[in-house]
Amino acid sequence: MNSMQTTALNSSAKHPFDKYELDENGYPLQEVVDIHRLDLRFQETRIERTKALARLTQSITEIGLRRPVQVADTGDTLILIDGYQRIRAFNALNRDCIPCDFCKAPLGAVLGEWFDQQHSRKLEAIEEAWLIDQLLHSGQNRRQIASDLGRSKSWISHRLALLDGLDTPYQDALRKGVLSSWAASRIFVPFARANRKDADQLLQSLLQSSFSTRELELWYSHYQKSHGEQRTHLLSHPRLFLDTLKLQQERREVKEPDPEQRWMRKMDGILRQLSGLEGQIEKVLNPLSPLDCDDAHFSEMEAKSREGERMLAAMACTIQAYLEL
Incomplete structure (x- = not known):
């Protein structure tokens, strides 16, 4: 089985399909296909993502498509395997052609290889269940699907169980x-x-x-x-x-705090201020020589410190008394 290759489109092109870059033999570097030729049978197995689609559409408008869609060429039809979101983006931009990576092999073989690699976003479990259900309705049996996808029959059953009860x-x-x-x-x-x-x-x-x-x-x-x-x-x-x-x-x-919470917040603020004053005291005193000292000034500073000490001690005693009740 040939492996599917992913060749990025030249991201510098504003509109990558207006003019194709050619190789030395004059062939397009990137194969393109008319979107209307693609078989979109697996479209209903993918979740629509509106925001992601808007981002992708904007990106394609600005720098072009960075990853081509993947298509299974079964000889009778071209089945889109990966790139349904990119197709939606191209439709939104009214573009008729899209770059493709073709794999000429039976559908089951192409699905199996893509399922293992999934270069773009990995399918969610429910999307895997839809894919299996779609294959069952196309005539395949569980054993064949399990073999193509490289999974066990019990895994197939567990995925299908996700659809139970989901009308x-x-x-x-x-x-x-x-x-x-x-x-x-x-x-x-x-x-x-x-x-x-x-x-x-x-x-x-x-x-x-x-x-x-x-x-x-x-x-x-x-x-x-x-x-x-x-x-x-x-x-x-x-x-x-x-x-x-x-x-x-x-x-x-955001309700109003109770009195205890308000008191604690105010006390926290006071303690932070005291901590700041404690760190500044030496800076205030050290530069002064004995001749510069103002006894009245220092006496006032000492008095305020002792008053603060007295008030804190009184509050501590009151709290202790309540704790001992």
Whole structure:
């Protein structure tokens, strides 16, 4: 089996497909293909990443494509193996052709080699499950898929188990990137089994307003403890509930300190000031010769020091008395 090579496009080109660099024989250094000729059968096995797509599109606009897409040339068709995000970026830029690395081999062999190497972003577990499911629907069996991907049959089974309980609406939310794999398996699968109607209602809210995985976990924990009107409110206004909960938490964190805390903070400030004065006392006294000494001035300094000492001692005695009660 021929290995798939990755040749980066000249990154200095503003629009790399307007003019191709040629080798000494006059052939293009980089093979390109019309996007409409590509078989995008594995497109539904990849999660959409809106922010990453925006960054990639901007990068292609500025410096060109740094890594060509990988295509399996089976003789009958050109199947896109890796580069679905790059295809989306090129479509957004209205570009019809894209650089490709072709591998002329059976689809299973090309998939197996790419699956082991995965030069770009590694697939998430749920994406691997979608890939296996797609191959099963194309007529392959589990033994053949396991052999092509270099994995065991039990690994194949574990990946497919991720799809158990995830009906089409939930899988679509995963593909769109509005639902994480963790939230799908740990929250929505058990939620739908217990109460499909409520789970579907939460999913609709999720499609309208984004929730972090932590927010979903927090919401679900409160839902499980709720009943009656409280549960109805949670389902009707999940974002409002989470925002209110966050505001209450912030208020607790910035609440007014109690008298003991205020006293301790003030005392800390006083002690820091005393520490600073202690470090300065020698600098104040050392430069003075006996002839420069002002007895009245030194007497006042000593009196203030003793007054401070008396006050600290009195507070220490008061605190000690309370401790001995």
